[in-house]
Amino acid sequence: MTTTLPAYDEVVARYEPVIGLETHVELGTNTKMFCGCPTDFGGEPNTRVCPVCLGLPGSLPVANKAAIEATIRIGLALNCSIAEWCRFARKNYFYPDMPKNFQISQYDEPLCVDGYLDVEVNGELVRIGIERVHLEEDTGKTLHVGGATGRIHGATESLVDYNRAGIPLVEIVTKPVPGTGALAPEVARAYVTELRDVIRSLGVSDVRMEEGSLRCDVNTSLHPAGTAEWGTRTETKNVNSLRSVERAVRSEMLRQAAVLDAGGRITQETRHFHEDTGETTSGRSKETATDYRYFPEPDLVPLAPDPTWVAELKAALPELPRLHRRRLQQEWGLSDQDMQSVLNAGAVELIEQTVAAGASPAAARKWWLGELSRRANETGVELSDIGATPHQVAELQGLVDAGKLNDKLARTVLEGVIAGEGTPTEIMSNRGLEVVSDTGALTAAVDEAIAANPDIAEKIRSGKVAAAGALVGAVMKTTRGQADAKTVRELILTRLGAEG
Numbered sequence: 001m002t003t004t005l006p007a008y009d010e011v012v013a014r015y016e017p018v019i020g021l022e023t024h025v026e027l028g029t030n031t032k033m034f035c036g037c038p039t040d041f042g043g044e045p046n047t048r049v050c051p052v053c054l055g056l057p058g059s060l061p062v063a064n065k066a067a068i069e070a071t072i073r074i075g076l077a078l079n080c081s082i083a084e085w086c087r088f089a090r091k092n093y094f095y096p097d098m099p100k101n102f103q104i105s106q107y108d109e110p111l112c113v114d115g116y117l118d119v120e121v122n123g124e125l126v127r128i129g130i131e132r133v134h135l136e137e138d139t140g141k142t143l144h145v146g147g148a149t150g151r152i153h154g155a156t157e158s159l160v161d162y163n164r165a166g167i168p169l170v171e172i173v174t175k176p177v178p179g180t181g182a183l184a185p186e187v188a189r190a191y192v193t194e195l196r197d198v199i200r201s202l203g204v205s206d207v208r209m210e211e212g213s214l215r216c217d218v219n220t221s222l223h224p225a226g227t228a229e230w231g232t233r234t235e236t237k238n239v240n241s242l243r244s245v246e247r248a249v250r251s252e253m254l255r256q257a258a259v260l261d262a263g264g265r266i267t268q269e270t271r272h273f274h275e276d277t278g279e280t281t282s283g284r285s286k287e288t289a290t291d292y293r294y295f296p297e298p299d300l301v302p303l304a305p306d307p308t309w310v311a312e313l314k315a316a317l318p319e320l321p322r323l324h325r326r327r328l329q330q331e332w333g334l335s336d337q338d339m340q341s342v343l344n345a346g347a348v349e350l351i352e353q354t355v356a357a358g359a360s361p362a363a364a365r366k367w368w369l370g371e372l373s374r375r376a377n378e379t380g381v382e383l384s385d386i387g388a389t390p391h392q393v394a395e396l397q398g399l400v401d402a403g404k405l406n407d408k409l410a411r412t413v414l415e416g417v418i419a420g421e422g423t424p425t426e427i428m429s430n431r432g433l434e435v436v437s438d439t440g441a442l443t444a445a446v447d448e449a450i451a452a453n454p455d456i457a458e459k460i461r462s463g464k465v466a467a468a469g470a471l472v473g474a475v476m477k478t479t480r481g482q483a484d485a486k487t488v489r490e491l492i493l494t495r496l497g498a499e500g
């Protein structure tokens with residue numbers, strides 16, 4: 001069935017969206033949630049497993065304290081209350097990548113509840129309520145081989161890898177977010193971005209969406225503007241990038257509006273997001289709630305975090321990213337608009353580290369937003385993967401400040417840095433790029449230029465100082481751009497008896 005989608009601004013004039021986000025974050029602990037197996041990404045299939053994470057009979061889980069600590073810190077950073085007593089629960093379901101046929105999770109007693117995260121969208125603060133933050137274990141991975149799309153249909157074999165089974169997973173669920181109107185897709189993206197930055201600042205996960213250590217499901221519903229009752233929501237899965245979070249909400253709003261406009265009703269279901277088309281397709285129907293037969297996990301003792309310990313963790317939280325950015329903006333003396341360009345370029349940390357390595361904020365911003373951003377765009381890589389480090393950029397600027405490189409030479413040295421030729425100082429000396437400000441060497445080049453251009457020299461002698469520019473150009477040419485232009489100009493004027 002093909003339907004023509006309505007225009008987005010018409011949709012938001014007639015309907016109010018309500019969004020909600022469920023985010024899974026793999027914690028960067030050294031070992032798994034309930035056993036001592038290592039957690040590193042990759043590895044030969046089924047090499048990081050043991051009787052506990054394979055669910056063999058008689059094996060018993062032991063909770064990982066580092067994972068509990070990380071979850072409490074995430075909860076505290078999201079302004080949640082931390083449970084003084086709670087339990088893990090068994091979530092029963094049969095699936096090939098679940099070796100035990102149940103998942104140890106948390107159900108009606110989550111570790112952290114009732115918090116919020118403030119995000120900025122178009123300069124406005126939007127408060128996103130946090131329903132709960134709980135701890136569970138990840139499942140394994142199923143790989144379907146032989147089919148065209150990696151899906152089970154058409155596959156000749158299905159393989160299973162349990163390396164990921166049992167890795168600690170934190171689930172962060174927002175409260176429903178009404179009232180964002182046309183901005184709903186941007187709010188969703190801003191929330192996931194901010195959440196990622198918060199978790200990264202805590203150092204508890206590498207939060208890489210492309211490696212699946214941060215995964216996001218997006219709930220969306222629409223109801224007619226001005227009415228109180230919310231519409232039926234769908235849950236979109238497979239949203240694997242920040243951009244996709246925004247696109248998934250927008251595309252689901254358009255699709256639901258078309259269904260409602262035609263007098264249809266929205267089915268409560270999971271939907272799959274497709275990166276290539278930017279559209280969602282129907283997955284599993286959720287009309288009848290799955291009965292997971294939750295019950296308290298009998299093999300684990302309850303969790304009762306000591307309030308003193310929780311207070312210590314709270315006191316030791318790092319500055320949150322939004323406040324950190326505000327402080328940097330003030331320190332760097334940037335307008336909101338300038339700061340936004342820095343954010344859009346993904347250059348905040350790079351500039352911060354370049355300043356920490358000794359460059360001025362203005363110089364650091366110039367390199368990262370100018371030459372380096374331009375090259376990153378040209379080659380289609382992230383700015384942080386460009387091949388120049390903040391330390392190297394600070395060193396380069398140091399050579400400029402010391403008068404050893406001019407702007408043009410510095411750009412050439414930077415090319416060498418990106419090409420992996422070494423440090424800026426090494427490249428400058430290996431390629432012989434240092435500015436020549438040694439008067440003896442320059443005087444010869446100046447005399448040569450004067451001799452070759454007697455007419456211009458005569459003009460300068462008679463007081464037309466502005467004509468010196470042509471001779472400076474000639475000297476720069478013979479010195480391959482390595483002369484210090486200011487010194488050359490002074491030398492020319494002195495040799496010809498004119499005063500600048």
Ligand SMILES: [Zn+2]
Pocket residue numbers: 032035036037048049050051052053054166
């Ligand atoms: Zn194990």
